[in-house]
Amino acid sequence: MSANTVLLDFSLDPARINDEVSRKDIVKLCKESLEKYLPGVKITYDMLTTDGYLCMLSDAATIVTIRFFLQGLITINIEYYRQDGEEPKISFENMKSLENGLRIRLEAKRSKHLPPIKRGSNVDVYLTSSDERVIEYDIDRVLFDKRSEFQKIQIVHSKSLGNMLVLDELQNIAEADLIYTETLMRRGVEEYAGKEICILGGGDGALLYELLKEKPKHVVMLEIDEMVMQACNKYMNSICGDVLEKRKDDHYEIIVGDCMSYLNKYIKEGRQFDYVFGDLTDIPISDTPTGEMWDFIRLIQESSFKVLKPDGKFMTHGNGVSCPESLEMYEQQLNKLTPKVTYTKCTAFVPSFMEEWVFYQVQRQNTDDAASV
Amino acid sequence: MSANTVLLDFSLDPARINDEVSRKDIVKLCKESLEKYLPGVKITYDMLTTDGYLCMLSDAATIVTIRFFLQGLITINIEYYRQDGEEPKISFENMKSLENGLRIRLEAKRSKHLPPIKRGSNVDVYLTSSDERVIEYDIDRVLFDKRSEFQKIQIVHSKSLGNMLVLDELQNIAEADLIYTETLMRRGVEEYAGKEICILGGGDGALLYELLKEKPKHVVMLEIDEMVMQACNKYMNSICGDVLEKRKDDHYEIIVGDCMSYLNKYIKEGRQFDYVFGDLTDIPISDTPTGEMWDFIRLIQESSFKVLKPDGKFMTHGNGVSCPESLEMYEQQLNKLTPKVTYTKCTAFVPSFMEEWVFYQVQRQNTDDAASV
Numbered sequence: 194m195s196a197n198t199v200l201l202d203f204s205l206d207p208a209r210i211n212d213e214v215s216r217k218d219i220v221k222l223c224k225e226s227l228e229k230y231l232p233g234v235k236i237t238y239d240m241l242t243t244d245g246y247l248c249m250l251s252d253a254a255t256i257v258t259i260r261f262f263l264q265g266l267i268t269i270n271i272e273y274y275r276q277d278g279e280e281p282k283i284s285f286e287n288m289k290s291l292e293n294g295l296r297i298r299l300e301a302k303r304s305k306h307l308p309p310i311k312r313g314s315n316v317d318v319y320l321t322s323s324d325e326r327v328i329e330y331d332i333d334r335v336l337f338d339k340r341s342e343f344q345k346i347q348i349v350h351s352k353s354l355g356n357m358l359v360l361d362e363l364q365n366i367a368e369a370d371l372i373y374t375e376t377l378m379r380r381g382v383e384e385y386a387g388k389e390i391c392i393l394g395g396g397d398g399a400l401l402y403e404l405l406k407e408k409p410k411h412v413v414m415l416e417i418d419e420m421v422m423q424a425c426n427k428y429m430n431s432i433c434g435d436v437l438e439k440r441k442d443d444h445y446e447i448i449v450g451d452c453m454s455y456l457n458k459y460i461k462e463g464r465q466f467d468y469v470f471g472d473l474t475d476i477p478i479s480d481t482p483t484g485e486m487w488d489f490i491r492l493i494q495e496s497s498f499k500v501l502k503p504d505g506k507f508m509t510h511g512n513g514v515s516c517p518e519s520l521e522m523y524e525q526q527l528n529k530l531t532p533k534v535t536y537t538k539c540t541a542f543v544p545s546f547m548e549e550w551v552f553y554q555v556q557r558q559n560t561d562d563a564a565s566v
Numbered sequence: 567m568s569a570n571t572v573l574l575d576f577s578l579d580p581a582r583i584n585d586e587v588s589r590k591d592i593v594k595l596c597k598e599s600l601e602k603y604l605p606g607v608k609i610t611y612d613m614l615t616t617d618g619y620l621c622m623l624s625d626a627a628t629i630v631t632i633r634f635f636l637q638g639l640i641t642i643n644i645e646y647y648r649q650d651g652e653e654p655k656i657s658f659e660n661m662k663s664l665e666n667g668l669r670i671r672l673e674a675k676r677s678k679h680l681p682p683i684k685r686g687s688n689v690d691v692y693l694t695s696s697d698e699r700v701i702e703y704d705i706d707r708v709l710f711d712k713r714s715e716f717q718k719i720q721i722v723h724s725k726s727l728g729n730m731l732v733l734d735e736l737q738n739i740a741e742a743d744l745i746y747t748e749t750l751m752r753r754g755v756e757e758y759a760g761k762e763i764c765i766l767g768g769g770d771g772a773l774l775y776e777l778l779k780e781k782p783k784h785v786v787m788l789e790i791d792e793m794v795m796q797a798c799n800k801y802m803n804s805i806c807g808d809v810l811e812k813r814k815d816d817h818y819e820i821i822v823g824d825c826m827s828y829l830n831k832y833i834k835e836g837r838q839f840d841y842v843f844g845d846l847t848d849i850p851i852s853d854t855p856t857g858e859m860w861d862f863i864r865l866i867q868e869s870s871f872k873v874l875k876p877d878g879k880f881m882t883h884g885n886g887v888s889c890p891e892s893l894e895m896y897e898q899q900l901n902k903l904t905p906k907v908t909y910t911k912c913t914a915f916v917p918s919f920m921e922e923w924v925f926y927q928v929q930r931q932n933t934d935d936a937a938s939v
Contacts, residue, residue: 196633196641200571202685238611243627244647254616258631260569262647266686268569270643274617274635285698305690308698310680312575313639317678318699324725325658325681326702328920331695331888352697352888353915353922369915369922515704515725542726542742542917548704549726549742549917 195314197281199271201292203301207265210245216261220248222298223259223269226291230283231255231271255282267299281309316349320364323513328547330354330364336428341420348428354545356428358397360421366397367545368431374399376541376552377470377510383554385409391459391466391500393452393493394473396421398433405436405445412445415452422447456496469497471509487526494530494555503557507534511551514540520551533558568687570654572644574665576674580638583618589634593621595671596632596642599664603656604628604644628655640672654682689722693737696886701920703727703737709801714793721801727918729801731770733794739770740918741804747772749914749925750845750883758782761840764832764873766825766866768845769794771806778809778818785818788825795820829869842870844882860899867903867928876930880907884924887913893924906931 209215220236227234231252239248245261255273262268273282283291288306296304308329311318318332330351337348347359355368366373377400378385385407392400392414401414416422426437440447448455452473471493497507512519527536536555543550582588593609600607604625612621618634628646635641646655656664661679669677681702684691691705703724710721720732728741739746750773751758758780765773765787774787789795799810813820821828825846844866870880885892900909909928916923 194637196575196635196639198573198641198643200683200685202569204686237613238622240610240624242624242629247624247629249611249622251613251615251620256615256620256631256633258629258643258645260629260645262569262686264567264647264686266569266647268571268645268685270571270631270645272631272633272641272643274637274639303686303690305685305692307683307692308694308700310573310683310700312573312641312678313577313635313637313676317676319678319680321681322702322704324704326691326704327681327683328701329695329699331697331699331921353886513726544915544922547701547920 194277195275195311197271197273197275197309197311199283199288199306199309201269201271201288201295201306202304203267203269203296203299204303205265205267205299205301207263210261210263210265210267216246219261219267219299220259223267223295224250226295226298227257227271230287230291231257267301320359320362322515322546322548323519324515326515330357332357337424339420339424341418343418344421346418346421346424348424351545355431357545358421358425358429364545366399366429366432368429369544370399371403371432372541373510373543373545373550374403374432376539376543376550377472377508378404379508379539379552379554380407383468383506383508385468388467389465390468390470391415391497392470392472393456393497395470397425397429398422398437399429400470400472401445401447402432402434402436409444414445414447415455416447416449417451419449422449453492453496456493456500459500460496464500465502465505466500467502467505469501469505469507471497471507487522490523491526491530494527498530498532498534498557501557505556507553507555509553509555511538511553513546513548513550515548523553527553527555530555535559567650568648568684570644570646570648570682570684572656572661572679572682574642574644574661574668574679575677576640576642576669576672577676578638578640578672578674580636583634583636583638583640589619592634592640592672593632596640596668597623599668599671600630600644603660603664604630640674693732693735695888695919695921696892697888699888703730705730710797712793712797714791716791717794719791719794719797721797724918728804730918731794731798731802737918739772739802739805741802742917743772744776744805745914746883746916746918746923747776747805749912749916749923750843750881751776752881752912752925752927753780756841756879756881758841762838763841763843764788764839764870765843766829766846766870768843770798770802771795771810772802773843773845774818774820775805775807775809782817787818787820788828789820789822790824792822795822826865826869829866829873832873833869837873838875838878839873840875840878842874842878842880844870844880860895863896864899864903867900871903871905871907871930874930878929880926880928882926882928884911884926886919886921886923888921896926900926900928903928908932 234250234252237251245263248259250257258270260268292306332349334350344361357367358365388409390412396416422437534555535558607623607625610624618636621632623630631643633641665679705722707723717734730740731738761782763785769789795810907928908931
């Protein structure tokens with residue numbers, strides 16, 4: 194049950210759009226083609242715009258706007274309400290015929306139609322990539338949908354990805370995303386056996402679950418949002434096992450609280466780790482590295498190095514490779530850190546993100562060299 | 567340079583949409599919110615529809631349609647032409663503010679906005695999944711764009727996926743898709759050393775290139791479209807090496823021609839293979855297994871088994887897991903094949919498809935059992 198918005202467009206010689214006679218012909222051709230699928234459709238309104246012309250057609254339930262842009266483009270938007278189980282007014286195959294037929298009749302240089310955009314349905318299937326691209330997911334069920342003190346928490350089911358955690362409309366992790374966790378921890382490259390580890394965030398439990406398989410001495414996980422853990426414990430067991438259910442054993446402990454206050458506590462106590470994982474919010478996509486979020490990222494990293502052993506590593510996720518500006522800004526921040534650090538990075542295609550993601554491994558600079566002088 | 571269509575929607579109590587007074591208030595609120603970004607916007611037209619009401623606003627260059635659906639939904643479409651380098655009329659951040667502000671003022675139960683849909687630009691970034699979902703790719707360049715005798719061939723560059731072959735608007739293979747080829751051939755499971763292999767299609771060269779690394783005795787590849795091979799040889803070397811450039815050596819030969827006539831020739835000659843790969847067009851998504859495409863698929867498979875040794879295997883790709891009906895239909899076709907066959911299947915998430923894909927391995931039924939009787 195949703196409104197369907199069907200978008201079509203055609204590129205034409207601008208001269209034909211500028212000319213009133215040819216414009217009338219084009220409207221006539223469009224109307225004739227549409228009548229096949231929308232019988233009784235009539236022109237209800239038209240107007241000149243500063244960059245062309247607009248014409249509206251309607252059969253009283255479907256609204257069609259045809260817009261002429263002097264730059265050489267015609268856009269057609271078809272919108273109507275589609276009840277559950279009701280066939281679309283123009284099927285996928287018919288949309289192809291409509292597009293191809295009109296392309297030929299209009300002598301268009303190029304044409305395009307998109308699958309219907311579904312609006313207002315109970316299950317929201319549109320999520321956005323790191324660089325603000327729209328992606329329609331094959332989400333068919335919402336399993337969990339609540340707002341915690343900190344964020345909007347949803348667990349949805351995708352046919353391709355399994356259950357998926359969505360926080361504040363951002364895809365976070367899905368059952369298909371083992372590669373995310375394995376790349377974040379650099380499985381097979383880093384040696385975790387016998388090590389002391391601190392996870393900042395990580396409420397989905399996947400990183401903790403995978404790290405424990407490597408036999409570390411102890412992992413402490415600092416997660417602020419109890420509700421995320423409850424939701425993941427219920428719906429994401431294939432990626433987090435029973436770590437969120439049990440909350441602690443001899444080799445790990447989950448602490449519900451603000452990671453900054455615990456980091457400060459550890460700094461005061463002189464507690465030291467071999468690895469600190471930054472598994473918090475994504476680094477922001479803004480033009481300048483200012484604002485609360487960047488301050489928070491800087492603070493987190495500086496505090497993390499205060500609890501890291503001299504050869505300890507800070508491991509974190511960055512952003513999509515399609516956001517080079519954001520990645521560069523993060524790297525500039527790393528270069529300004531105290532103590533001086535070096536970093537390596539690697540990438541992996543993360544299924545639920547639908548993009549190639551960058552992960553960072555940050556270390557104090559030349560600790561061995563300094564020691565050997 | 568493209569027309570931008572910005573889509574927003576709000577779910578409201580249907581009673582408020584039915585009521586004329588409250589409808590006028592809502593239009594007023596929408597107009598006030600829009601004026602901030604579109605100064606001078608005026609109501610130019612309105613009409614009652616069978617399922618609600620439509621109101622159009624314009625500042626002479628931007629057209630806004632606000633539609634009320636009695637089912638409890640308001641859709642807002644904002645459309646204007648955006649020149650290259652021109653800032654969007656409503657930025658990403660402002661869209662969030664507009665949506666959140668209106669959601670609160672309208673007391674909406676839910677709301678949503680999508681990134682602007684870009685229409686008529688030189689680089690088409692929208693492709694469709696197997697189940698007709700829209701996916702916006704991070705395509706930034708078109709490297710090759712020609713129509714051959716058989717299909718429209720494009721090679722585009724994606725920031726996440728590298729160069730990508732697109733045939734008739736369908737994503738075919740990208741540089742990031744080694745997993746596709748490795749799953750199709752079941753690397754590490756099947757043993758190709760010393761084997762005789764026939765590839766039907768496979769014009770991108772990736773399967774041939776990967777198979778040759780396994781030291782088969784000989785591979786013959788039957789591809790009909792010379793232009794696809796030329797394009798891939800020029801732009802997809804990271805996945806096909808020099809196999810398309812060289813065309814043959816002691817261990818392989820590429821034949822440009824219709825695979826059916828060559829299969830018939832091999833049947834006549836009694837030539838036999840250990841493996842036949844079906845790397846042709848995707849299996850169709852239609853409701854019934856009829857039509858030319860299904861006939862072709864049946865014919866290809868039956869002919870393939872005529873050139874396969876008794877224990878030979880037919881290896882092919884199926885469809886997305888989000889198309890269970892299509893997969894089921896393909897499996898029904900397999901069950902009807904002569905000779906009787908059995909099949910196994912496996913899946914992999916293919917980056918350029920942005921979905922989990924199913925691959926089939928088909929063999930004659932119980933050949934060993936039959937022989938031992």
